[in-house]
Amino acid sequence: MSPPPPATALDRLADAVSRAAREVPLVAEGGVVAAVAPGHYRVGGLSPFLKLGERVAIPGPHGPQIGEVVRIDADGATVKPFEGAIDARLETRAWRMEPVSLQPDPTWKGRVVDALGRPIDGRGDLRHGAGIVHPFREPPPAMRRARVGGHFRTGVRAIDLFTPLCAGQRIGVFAGSGVGKSTLISMLAAAQAVDTVVIALVGERGREVREFLEETLGTHREKAVMVVSTGDESPMMRRLAPNTAMAIAEFFRDRGEHVLLIADSVTRYAHAARDVALAAGEPAVSRGYPPSVFSDLPRLLERAGPGYEGTGGTITGIFSVLVDGDDHNDPVADAIRGTLDGHIVLERWIADRGRYPAMNPLTSISRLSRKVWSRDEQALVRSFCALIARFEETRDLRLMGAYQQGADPDLDRAVAVVPKLYDALRQDPASPKSEDPYRELAALLKG
Numbered sequence: 001m002s003p004p005p006p007a008t009a010l011d012r013l014a015d016a017v018s019r020a021a022r023e024v025p026l027v028a029e030g031g032v033v034a035a036v037a038p039g040h041y042r043v044g045g046l047s048p049f050l051k052l053g054e055r056v057a058i059p060g061p062h063g064p065q066i067g068e069v070v071r072i073d074a075d076g077a078t079v080k081p082f083e084g085a086i087d088a089r090l091e092t093r094a095w096r097m098e099p100v101s102l103q104p105d106p107t108w109k110g111r112v113v114d115a116l117g118r119p120i121d122g123r124g125d126l127r128h129g130a131g132i133v134h135p136f137r138e139p140p141p142a143m144r145r146a147r148v149g150g151h152f153r154t155g156v157r158a159i160d161l162f163t164p165l166c167a168g169q170r171i172g173v174f175a176g177s178g179v180g181k182s183t184l185i186s187m188l189a190a191a192q193a194v195d196t197v198v199i200a201l202v203g204e205r206g207r208e209v210r211e212f213l214e215e216t217l218g219t220h221r222e223k224a225v226m227v228v229s230t231g232d233e234s235p236m237m238r239r240l241a242p243n244t245a246m247a248i249a250e251f252f253r254d255r256g257e258h259v260l261l262i263a264d265s266v267t268r269y270a271h272a273a274r275d276v277a278l279a280a281g282e283p284a285v286s287r288g289y290p291p292s293v294f295s296d297l298p299r300l301l302e303r304a305g306p307g308y309e310g311t312g313g314t315i316t317g318i319f320s321v322l323v324d325g326d327d328h329n330d331p332v333a334d335a336i337r338g339t340l341d342g343h344i345v346l347e348r349w350i351a352d353r354g355r356y357p358a359m360n361p362l363t364s365i366s367r368l369s370r371k372v373w374s375r376d377e378q379a380l381v382r383s384f385c386a387l388i389a390r391f392e393e394t395r396d397l398r399l400m401g402a403y404q405q406g407a408d409p410d411l412d413r414a415v416a417v418v419p420k421l422y423d424a425l426r427q428d429p430a431s432p433k434s435e436d437p438y439r440e441l442a443a444l445l446k447g
């Protein structure tokens with residue numbers, strides 16, 4: 001792929017003018033604030049001109065305060081600002097603006113932006129590309145999509161062995177808090193086989209974001225675009241961030257690249273979508289979640305995957321899911337699991353034993369693993385799983401001293417092999433990547 005030509009001063013000027021023109025409120029279509037609440041306000045007089053997703057601006061102390069239209073009815077529209085406390089009085093004037101848009105450019109690699117696509121890494125202005133994209137897009141129609149590609153090696157032994165992935169697959173990492181989701185995901189961000197990594201960090205603490213950038217991502221930062229919305233930002237920003245990241249990933253995909261999209265965490269996105277939907281007046285139906293959350297989730301997740309047939313680009317999606325109180329059946333986790341092509345389950349009891357990544361190979365699945373495994377590899381994985389199951393179900397028995405070597409050859413084998421297997425699967429971000437876990441581990445069964 002040839003690098004884009006350098007921008008001339010004239011290009012930059014033209015770019016700045018066209019962007020500024022798009023940011024100017026459409027003065028002809030003004031209304032007034034009719035009600036103010038802590039998280040949103042109502043605007044009268046604009047309803048016939050507005051659509052959902054468009055923006056409205058009111059004057060604020062530091063320039064216009066911009067919000068998104070989340071509900072429209074005959075006597076007004078509900079607007080939720082992206083940033084800042086609402087500083088409006090009744091009768092404050094309000095203007096309509098176009099929906100949020102982005103102009104991604106290949107030079108965005110190595111940069112960190114907020115949910116609105118503004119640089120936040122202190123490395124100066126971003127160059128804007130020629131094409132305009134909107135964060136909330138529809139996935140490509142199923143019939144025009146290419147099929148998932150070949151084996152995508154992540155370099156994480158436990159995943160490449162038990163839940164091997166394909167390019168264009170969507171997989172979830174499910175776990176309670178502190179069990180190792182973010183760490184595992186950052187190890188995946190270092191995968192060699194991708195052209196670009198787009199990472200959405202949603203609802204993280206600010207400290208974790210810096211750590212992630214400076215320590216975990218390290219040298220891989222130059223091929224990554226990060227979209228960050230920390231936990232203290234508004235739900236509007238947290239709802240927008242993964243969609244912005246997805247739009248950036250789509251931009252690189254449409255250039256024919258293999259993009260790895262990582263969203264940590266989708267649960268925090270769902271929480272933000274819930275807050276917005278409740279402000280829009282939707283009723284809560286499922287454990288406090290309004291129905292639109294369950295249509296927003298698949299709409300986002302489905303956008304990862306192969307691109308249009310013939311373009312060559314693809315988005316492999318990795319989504320972390322927080323399971324509250326380690327309850328793997330909460331409605332959000334359920335909805336996400338149903339949309340994805342597999343799930344990697346991390347368990348606290350494994351992490352408590354100091355085994356990381358704390359992946360449970362017996363409950364984790366990749367729906368595409370059959371496409372990847374050879375007959376021998378599949379047989380190897382099956383026998384490992386059988387040994388692990390045997391080993392774990394007899395753990396109490398063995399602790400009580402009821403195990404005698406020689407009484408049950410299968411169990412003897414499990415006791416001999418599984419601890420070595422567990423050791424071989426240990427990996428942290430600093431350990432070397434695995435090249436061929438099957439070959440590395442097949443020796444265990446023979447030995």
Ligand SMILES: Nc1ncnc2c1ncn2[C@@H]1O[C@H](COP(=O)(O)OP(=O)(O)O)[C@@H](O)[C@H]1O
Nearest residue numbers: 176177178179180181182183356357427428429
């Ligand atoms: N692969 C690993 N190797 C060693 N320690 C790990 C590993 N993964 C997680 N940990 C430990 O678990 C802690 C929590 O991990 P983190 O990824 O932040 O969890 P989560 O994102 O699920 O809340 C880390 O601070 C680290 O001490």
Ligand SMILES: [Mg+2]
Nearest residue numbers: 181182183264
């Ligand atoms: Mg985390």
